[in-house]
Amino acid sequence: MSLVNHINFINLSTVILAIESSCDETSASLCADGKILSNYIANQKVHEQYGGVVPELASRAHMQNIVPVVEAAMRDTGYSMQDIDAIAFTQSPGLIGSLLVGSQFAKSLSLALNKPLIAVHHMQAHVLANLIDEPRPSFPFLCLTVSGGHTQIVLCESPTKMKVIGETIDDAAGEAFDKSAKLLGLPYPGGPLIDKYAKEGDPERFKFPEPQIPGLDFSFSGLKTSILYFLQNAGKSHVYKEEFAASTEEKQRFITENLNDICASIQHRIVSILLNKLKKASIETGINDICIAGGVSANSGLRKAFEETGKKYHWNTFIPAFQYCTDNAAMIAITGYYKYLDGDVADLSVSATARAEW
Ligand code: KG4
Ligand code: ZN
Secondary structure, three states: OOEEEOOOOOOOOOOOEEEOOOOEEEEEEEOOEEEEEEEEEEEEEHHHHHOOOOOOHHHHHHHHHHHHHHHHOOOOOOOHHHOOOEEEEEEEOOOHHHHHHHHHHHHHHHHHHHEEEEEEEHHHHHHHHHOOOOOOOOOHHHHEEEEOEEEEEEEEEEEEEEEEHHHHHHHHHHHHHHHHHHHHOOOOOOOHHHHHOOOOOOOOOOOOOOOOOOOOOOOHHHHHHHHHHHHHOOOOOOOOOHHHHOOHHHHHHHHHHHHHHHHHHHHHHHHHHHHHHHHHHHHHHOOEEEEEEEEEHHHHHHHHHHHHHHHHOOEEEEEEOHHOOOOOOHHHHHHHHHHOOOOOOOOOOOOOOOOOOO
């Protein structure tokens, strides 16, 4: 368990306790009048050996973590449980067993304390992570939300009114990173490792194809296939050709000798796919306040290219602080705060769902 962020504020009035448990991070946050006072995140190491998140193990780890994480989020904030105005929790989307742990905990607390519940959509919360710190975007703004399960361009008209104007038709950007990393023999989650090796590599060395998808939608499955063939052919071709098929040793040697350049080239292509659609969205909507959010917005190549694109096209660019990009309860707290101000509270019949439209 790590203390990710902790600031002490007292004498503020609307106090929200938030719980996030949609995937493999158990997190709790306390927020007062829209200011984040604490944000504790317990990461689950147990999945590393399996090459991906094992849902049953994630639920069990949430069960172990949730009480200490909530206690840690309350500690040293100057507030007690009685001071809380509402309890926000991630209702969807996510792994259903993981969501159930957080939602049942929130419901029990709501019943015991007689405080209202606020059901939060995880992807909306990623977008609103951009409202946590100054400077904040003005409405309406666009947000490119890139995570392990989603890739979306969201038009945000107010903290509680937003719509998806483009999204992936197959893999998410985070999956593209993680699946590419797996093909390279790197452990899960591979996104941060591709980021690390890419820093030392040449992004122009290998050219991966850019898919031609109409409108503002994305596709990453073709890129994954071309990387698969590229590695099977030890770099000789992106398409399947029997005469180029390399032996296991040749393939491994090619990866070992060129890892940095391969990672930089993969990252370069994922980033260009994302930013080309974002440019299109800005032109079509005429909106120049533009944010990024979600786990992949922690990627240093995306952050840099996003800032450079913003300068070139005169955008006002916003990126959440690093600790608010990957899954965290602070973003659930800020979303819960705005929903509370809107009177959007839930009753005890509310239940977690693995998928939800918005
Ligand atoms: O938002 P998030 O923490 O969880 C979901 O809601 O899915 O996103 C997790 C995703 C994973 O695919 C992970 O590999 C990716 O974000 N990710 C990164 C980086 N940090 C996290 N991808 C590329 N570069 C990074 N630095
Ligand atoms: Zn997420």
